[in-house]
Amino acid sequence: MSQGCGSTNRITGSSFSIYPMTDLFVEIIKSSLNEVDTSKVWIKTDDVTTTVRGQMTHVFDVTRAMFLQAAKMGEHVVFQSTYSIGCPGDSAGDVYMAEDGVPLNGSQSKRIGQDVAAKFSLYPMGGGDYMDVIYSQIEEMKKQGVEVNEAHYSTRLDGDGNKVFNGLEQVFEQTEKQGSAHTVMTVTMSANSPSTKGGE
Amino acid sequence: MSQGCGSTNRITGSSFSIYPMTDLFVEIIKSSLNEVDTSKVWIKTDDVTTTVRGQMTHVFDVTRAMFLQAAKMGEHVVFQSTYSIGCPGDSAGDVYMAEDGVPLNGSQSKRIGQDVAAKFSLYPMGGGDYMDVIYSQIEEMKKQGVEVNEAHYSTRLDGDGNKVFNGLEQVFEQTEKQGSAHTVMTVTMSANSPSTKGGE
Numbered sequence: 039m040s041q042g043c044g045s046t047n048r049i050t051g052s053s054f055s056i057y058p059m060t061d062l063f064v065e066i067i068k069s070s071l072n073e074v075d076t077s078k079v080w081i082k083t084d085d086v087t088t089t090v091r092g093q094m095t096h097v098f099d100v101t102r103a104m105f106l107q108a109a110k111m112g113e114h115v116v117f118q119s120t121y122s123i124g125c126p127g128d129s130a131g132d133v134y135m136a137e138d139g140v141p142l143n144g145s146q147s148k149r150i151g152q153d154v155a156a157k158f159s160l161y162p163m164g165g166g167d168y169m170d171v172i173y174s175q176i177e178e179m180k181k182q183g184v185e186v187n188e189a190h191y192s193t194r195l196d197g198d199g200n201k202v203f204n205g206l207e208q209v210f211e212q213t214e215k216q217g218s219a220h221t222v223m224t225v226t227m228s229a230n231s232p233s234t235k236g237g238e
Numbered sequence: 239m240s241q242g243c244g245s246t247n248r249i250t251g252s253s254f255s256i257y258p259m260t261d262l263f264v265e266i267i268k269s270s271l272n273e274v275d276t277s278k279v280w281i282k283t284d285d286v287t288t289t290v291r292g293q294m295t296h297v298f299d300v301t302r303a304m305f306l307q308a309a310k311m312g313e314h315v316v317f318q319s320t321y322s323i324g325c326p327g328d329s330a331g332d333v334y335m336a337e338d339g340v341p342l343n344g345s346q347s348k349r350i351g352q353d354v355a356a357k358f359s360l361y362p363m364g365g366g367d368y369m370d371v372i373y374s375q376i377e378e379m380k381k382q383g384v385e386v387n388e389a390h391y392s393t394r395l396d397g398d399g400n401k402v403f404n405g406l407e408q409v410f411e412q413t414e415k416q417g418s419a420h421t422v423m424t425v426t427m428s429a430n431s432p433s434t435k436g437g438e
């Protein structure tokens with residue numbers, strides 16, 4: 039549960055799932071996992087979600103790579119993640135905080151040009167005012183060519199998957215740096231959807 | 239975005255998606271939507287999520303019904319929702335707060351016996367101590383026959399879908415009643431998964 043936290047251990051976690059809307063969903067997930075180097079994060083998968091924990095840069099590197107590798111096969115794939123920092127709940131994965139900061143999958147991910155539609159919500163639970171950080175990060179995303187729109191309970195991002203992930207990582211990192219004791223960010227990202235954008 | 243809120247408008251919202259892991263995903267979602275009476279909630283669907291807003295009871299009634307109707311077809315289906323109250327962000331759907339409190343889909347949902355595996359996280363952002371509420375609601379779920387386990391960044395619930403939804407609605411409602419200014423609950427729920435429970 040998410041209360042009573044405020045640990046000094048700044049391990050980042052992502053509880054995520056990838057949903058390929060095809061009969062071949064198992065093959066796509068396995069193939070995607072095969073392409074991604076997860077050796078700098080703690081990782082555990084069960085039948086509901088996968089959890090990765092470690093340094094922020096590696097958690098974003100691995101989740102981005104997992105989604106882009108799954109999406110590049112052209113099927114309709116959705117990624118859902120809750121990123122969390124500041125409320126570990128347990129010590130699993132702490133040893134991975136000693137890894138170096140070099141992302142293992144960045145160059146391979148950058149080769150995947152994939153349009154995505156995403157919605158994210160940021161919940162800084164350490165008190166304080168983070169709106170300036172969020173607004174400046176959103177301006178930065180726009181400069182990078184990501185389309186930004188307000189959605190219900192979230193902010194919508196449309197654009198290149200790598201740019202969208204860059205923006206998400208930046209806004210999460212900057213919020214954390216502002217001193218938020220516990221920050222949670224939820225992300226839903228869709229690729230290759232047969233629905234028209236904004237369609238009913 | 240999720241800051242600066244604390245509205246007196248206690249409209250509940252759910253931003254949710256249903257992911258059928260099959261080539262027939264569009265048919266399953268359409269058929270499910272066809273079975274569910276959404277006339278007591280404001281509803282909007284785009285290519286990433288569906289948003290429903292209204293009284294808490296109707297928001298849970300509609301989301302439960304959508305998922306159970308989709309799951310009863312036997313395919314692997316995952317439901318993901320972020321429930322939110324206390325931070326409307328806009329006034330869309332306010333008129334639905336005048337509806338009566340009779341859920342429209344409860345009796346039909348109750349006829350669907352479906353085992354599910356769920357993970358939920360509760361984020362009461364109004365300050366205060368809600369742990370007692372959460373623990374007592376979890377004890378109540380156990381009494382109803384739901385299996386409860388701590389998971390990473392979440393609490394895992396295994397059991398009958400209707401009982402799990404009852405528990406989720408209760409814990410959300412009781413947290414709200416304790417005076418949390420803004421409460422967010424994320425839920426990921428899986429049915430008919432080919433993976434063995436807890437398997438790697």
Ligand SMILES: [Ca+2]
Nearest residue numbers: 120224320424
């Ligand atoms: Ca979520």
